[in-house]
Amino acid sequence: MRFRGGYNLRVKGRPSAAVEVLPEPDTLYLPLWSRRFKFTEICVKEGERVKAGRVLARDPASFNVPLLAPRGGVVRLKAADGHVVLENVVVAPEEPLSEADGLPHAPDKVVRSGKARHKLLALGAWQFFSDAHTGALPDPSGQPKAVIVSTLRFEPFLARGDVQITKRLVNFTRGLEHIQSLLEYQPIYLVLPQLKSDLADRVREITRGYAWVNIIHVPPRYPFDNPALLARHLKLKHDPKEPVWAVNVDGVLAVDRALTLSRPCTVRLISLGGPAVADPKHMKTIPGYPLRKLLDGRLTDPAVRVLNGGGLTDSPFEQEQLGIGAECVGITVLPELREREFLGFMRPGADRRSYSACFLSALLPLAPLRIDTAMRGERRACVSCGFCEEVCPAGIMPHLIHKYLYRDGLEEAEAARVELCIGCGLCSFVCPSKIELRRQMLDAQAKIRELQAEEVHS
């Protein structure tokens, strides 16, 4: 496949391959919201003692996705706003759950592999799936057009896919087989990085016998791992009735766990990265793990911004959030802007990274590079430098769309295919005029969808 644009931000803070198993906490703070879900339907009572794997709450708007108890403990519903708190957490030997523990009967739906799909949903494996085009949770009883299984995560400071796969190749391939058994004839695309690695060779070797697996190679550059972009390159058009499922390595491993062992999938391998982390690496943890305990003693800066995800697309943790969310893939910690540099724009700039080669760092690939939350410039009018278009992986023209939106030309922006924007954030990153291109394009997309919905209703 031929890709365009993209850019790898090379600064320190990328998590190493090391995985640390975090010590068991006494108390878990499970937030009742995550990126896609709002667990509004509480299924437990105050003071109740629950086993690990018990459904604590559900999201009725997303096919009743459950929030599972990762450990046994005593439920406290009012201890923290928007959280289910589990006190006196115990690590009990895990057993497969039975229906008596809250695993309900499979609904009478005439879907192929209905039981397996129901199990995925009930055991927390389904929430690793997304619609490649919209990012939403796909209907667990629907049939996809294709499945994209990605081993990659290129966003700066996020978990690397290979870390998860290395030791669990058997589980991974078994998970792939399980996914295949959910399908009729649809292809599975396995996305591997386009570089020589023993791991990729082994994966290729193992999946050689699987006629239903199509391996595709992707250059290791952000954001070529984006599901919407991959679907577009595979010529899979967006169709709400026949979505393209996208799932990462952690999802395949969860499928294997749910369908082979019938056990709840509550362990998450997340990354802790970013320039303000002393030792960026991976962590084996569970939803609800107290954030403060996780970050304690690991940061290098007193003033930091902690992001729930990667540095280019995700947002800071909400202030009231106390524990890791159900969908967390990584945590990025950025130092806040500390001091204002004297005559900064005239300095050689050996310590700062730029897409352009306007700083001395362009000649020093190994220089220690500084990065923080500074805007690093003032908001200015677009000078048409064209950098945003160069880095755009979607092949649209952010500068043009910006000019259309500046004069309220929503229809023109639509004609310029603003909906192809995948929100990777590279345009905003490189813009020397510091224009919030990503925000403007995502807002325009939302507005267009709103108008389309109104049209359908009227």
Next chain:
Amino acid sequence: MRMLLDLFERLHPLVGNGGKLKALKPVVEATENFFFAPATVTVDSPHVRDALDLKRFMILVAFALAPCVVASVYFFGLRVLAMILVSYAVGGAIEVLFAIVRKEEINEGFLVTGLIFPLTLPPALPLWAVGVGVAIGVVLGKELFGGTGRNLFNPALVGRCLLAIGYPALMAGSWLAAGEGLTGRLLQYVDASTVNAVTSATPLGAAKHGVFASVGDLFWGNVAGSAGETSAIAIIVGGILLVITRVANWRTVAGVLGSFALLNAVLHQAAPQTFAPVGWNLCAGGLLFGAFFMATDPVTSPVTNGGKWVYAIIIGVVTLLIRSMTGYVEGVMFAILLGNISAPLIDEIVVRLRLRRLAHEG
């Protein structure tokens, strides 16, 4: 450093909403952000941003012009520095005035215009003419369009063009023979009072009468010409810096010089009397300066890469045709202005083609 920052912090309430000096806000803000990197932090994702801003973008052009400034001071004397000073002062004052009236920020674009403009002028031009030219260029060429980023024409070229049309005799009489020897004119200040003694035809002007300066002289720069345009080597050194740092797009430079050289080579074979040899023609006049520093202005050139090629070829071809086939001695200025005015149209066509292809994507 700390004291200066404290001073600015004490000024904040004065220029803020309801402050006594509210009108001066753009000035204080610009000065503060000139000395200290802005205090703003990201709010929306991406939470990290590229280190490049417009100040750096523009100051790099000024850095890249340094060899030209040094060469022009060497060949034409200290007065070049006075011209630069006048240009910055008058143009800067206008920029500040417009910012105050508009209640907008002072824009960095002027860092470039203020320096590039005097370098395009005959080195003995009276200082009042420099001031008039830059005022016209900044007001008509930029501020009336809404400031940097919204202008249609290169402001420096608008100023120079109107000087050339308004004061043709003055412009034509202000050429200066380049200094010779170890110190050149480094220690001289040659102005209009002495210019009659030293006025000199530019190589392109002389070539119309069949007198050709040597390519070596053109390359090093000891010939008459606009202050910054004579030394090919100084322009190339600075220009390459601009291309490498990606402030100037290589396509524009390659397109202008390539189309010029190619057409010149063909036409020189056909009509050697009318068209000078390629090497000579490339180094003579303002072609290199225009190709590296003026045609590459991102604001006034097409934004699409395809458009840049078309634009650059227009400039290269028109320069050659004006230079060799009309009564004008040099054609770069008109060619670039013509390119500027066609840029939006070129972009429109390229964008439409792109959108037609995009229409069926995804």
